[in-house]
Amino acid sequence: MQELLIKDNPNIEDKIYTIRGVQVMLDSDLAKLYECTNGTKDINKAVKRNIDRFDEDMYFQLTEAETKSLWFQSGTANSMSRTNPYVFTESGVGMLSGILHTPKAVETSKAIMKAFVAMRHYIMDNSDIYKSITNINNTLIEHNNKFDYIFSKFNLNGKLLEIGDDNKEYIINIFKEAKNELIIIDSYLDDSIYSLIKDLDINIILITSDKKKLTINKKNINIIYDNSFHDRYIIIDKDKCFMLGSSFNSLNNKTSTIIKIEDIFMKNKLLNIINNSLVKR
DSSP: OOOOOOOSOTTTGGGEEEETTEEEEEHHHHHHHTTOTTTHHHHHHHHHHTGGGOOTTTEEEOOHHHHHHHHHHHSGGGGSOSSOOEEEEHHHHHHHHHHOOOTTHHHHHHHHHHHHHHHHHHHHHTHHHHHHHHHHHHHHHHHHHHHHHHHTTBOTTSOBOOOTHHHHHHHHHHHTTOSSEEEEEOTTOOGGGHHHHTTOOSEEEEEESOTTSOOOOOTTEEEEEOOOOOSEEEEETTTEEEEESSOGGGTTTSOOOEEEOOOHHHHHHHHHHHHHHHHHO
16 A cells, blocks of 8 residues: 655655555566566566575565455556565565666665655655554545445346345354343244244244234233335344345345454444334333
8 A cells, every 4th residue: 555655856755655654565566676677577587596594574565455455455466467566675676676787776776765765754754644644545445345345245247146045144154153141123024034943942032013924922022013115124132233135034035245343333233223222112
């Protein structure tokens, strides 16, 4: 992720990124600066021939999440190859300059080293700004991960995956997280829900709107009729909250998205509404 930029020399300083708390440069940018004939291939070959010279703190490959974050912040990774890029720290660039044999190697290395020094001073002089931007970037990464979870329900063509029975198994595993109480809210619940909860030895509350569809009679299952809920929810021990895209009755024949409600404000608001509904009963 690109956290700080120095505009004095956009040809180099703008190509220095902060990843894992250190300043690095992409192999593709270095290949251009060093005028490597075969691009990153020349970089990779040079490193492999001298791999014993490169420690982990000098040269490493970005993870998929880091690559996505870098693209999200600067647009750079969008034009990269299909594999995650490699990056070089300041010491790694210094080592690389000694093993590359290009016409501009010496001249370029001096300029890159000066850029790293300038970046380091800039960060020290603007530490408060740096911390603020880092916090913003961390928040953006967190949001990206949440979106990745949602989009993981889609295939490459943007259509929903046919999950089928796997959805049912996933729901059961969520139910099993409950230690004391499980609340299920679905206006269209019927007796088919019993197959999902029959093995649970905890207090179970079913909130639905149709009195005719539920005939379950079990000591640990309490049925409440309330038509004020539009969406489907799972509440685990009045702590974890999940929202289900379709009715529990359709788990076998419809693809559905299950989302955990992480937002504290939204979760507390939902829990208060549910608690008020239970108190009225």
